[in-house]
Amino acid sequence: MEEELVGIKNAAISFILECNSLEELEEVKLQFLGRSGKLTQAIKNIATVPLERRPEVGMLANEIKNIIEDTIEQKYQTLKSEHYKKRKSAIDVTKPGIKPEIGHIHPITHTILETIDIFKSIGFQVADGPEIETDYYNFEALNIPKDHPSRDTQQTLYLDTRESKVEPGEVILRTQTSNMQGRILEKMKPPMRVIVPGKVYRYEQTDASHGFEFWQLEGFAVDKNITMSDLFGTIDYFIKKFYGEDIKVKFVCHNFPFVEPGAEAYITCAVCKGKGCTFCKRSGWVEMLGAGMIHPNVLKTAKIDPNIWQGFAFGTGFSRMATLKYQMDDLRLLTNPDLRILEQF
Ligand SMILES: [Zn+2]
Structure with missing residues (x-):
């Protein structure tokens, strides 16, 4: 069980780090933390672990969940600022504006x-x-x-x-x-x-x-x-x-x-x-x-x-x-x- 959890953590982190867009990141988040995500499913299976080992495995699962969430958040901030920078450089501030239409009396x-x-x-x-x-x-x-x-x-x-x-x-x-x-x-x-x-x-x-x-x-x-x-x-x-x-x-x-x-x-x-x-x-x-x-x-x-x-x-x-x-x-x-x-x- 512990091995499976560590495997999920490693996979999740490498997927997160490879994300190139906010959309991709959202997909990875679903894949691991969504309702039928890998980690969510693994946490459900803790119920099958012998009673005396459950607290230990539960703590590990929680720790892994926090690590995945933190990594996602960090990646989210990085991608967002990159996205903003790209947009900013696309705006040509020297271009003349769009003239609003002016009405007149009917x-x-x-x-x-x-x-x-x-x-x-x-x-x-x-x-x-x-x-x-x-x-x-x-x-x-x-x-x-x-x-x-x-x-x-x-x-x-x-x-x-x-x-x-x-x-x-x-x-x-x-x-x-x-x-x-x-x-x-x-x-x-x-x-x-x-x-x-x-x-x-x-x-x-x-x-x-x-x-x-x-x-x-x-x-x-x-x-x-x-x-x-x-x-x-x-x-x-x-x-x-x-x-x-x-x-x-x-x-x-x-x-x-x-x-x-x-x-x-x-x-x-x-x-x-x-x-x-x-x-x-x-x-x-x-x-x-x-x-x-x-x-x-x-x-x-x-x-x-x-x-x-x-x-x-x-x-x-x-x-x-x-x-x-x-x-x-x-x-x-x-x-x-x-x-x-x-x-x-
Ligand atoms: Zn006439």
Whole structure:
């Protein structure tokens, strides 16, 4: 038994000393000290040695185990420092470093910031509000009762409220930034001029001109003696500042429940400058905004007397504004993480 143990020790030490890498050393360690390693097995066999000789053989086995472990540790330190030295000499400190990629503002953010600047310059305040909204502020406060047919055009995402006290269908992801109109009209005293840029959500299939989450701009002004011509002037000023002085704006009648009268604004196609192209379907015009005079019911709901105060409101999509400005034919490109597209801006 003693001879076997000494044999194992000698073999282990010569193997350890021959190791040239940390991986090899790890293998030798397993071969001798692992669960089925040679020394481990030999130690198990001590049980077969006659009782009176066992303490002596046990002590020898322990001593050998310590010697093997110490030798492994010494070899480990030597190999490690050699490995480090090799790596150090491989680094050329005079080489220039790798330049980190620097990002820039996303075209949608750029559109939002430019819009804010233009409206701020004509006295509008900027407001922000919740994206998780109640049915009341998203629809009812805007003169859109529960059974109103215009709700069909705004496919709504409802939040699961089964675990709460809220009635089902009362909490939604806002479908329009107009939700802030009711909230602000309630809180602020007129006169006021406010824009609300923000993200909205619809339960819609995405295609070249529809997204299920997109950015909207809501704007409104309430004051005494406000008329449609104030609305036309404001929109015309904004469009010319944003797209250029040569862009014309035209208004056509349209019905929205929260305005009376209501209008849609079309602008000269910025791609063909009105000559007609595939972007504007050969018409030379692109639909840009919904607008109108705030419906007296909306003012009454917010406890503002429509006989004293009037207002106009308008809304548009930032994705639409950006796609026309940058002449993109698919708004999905704006949310595409492909850097080959984003780096062009
Ligand atoms: Zn065109």
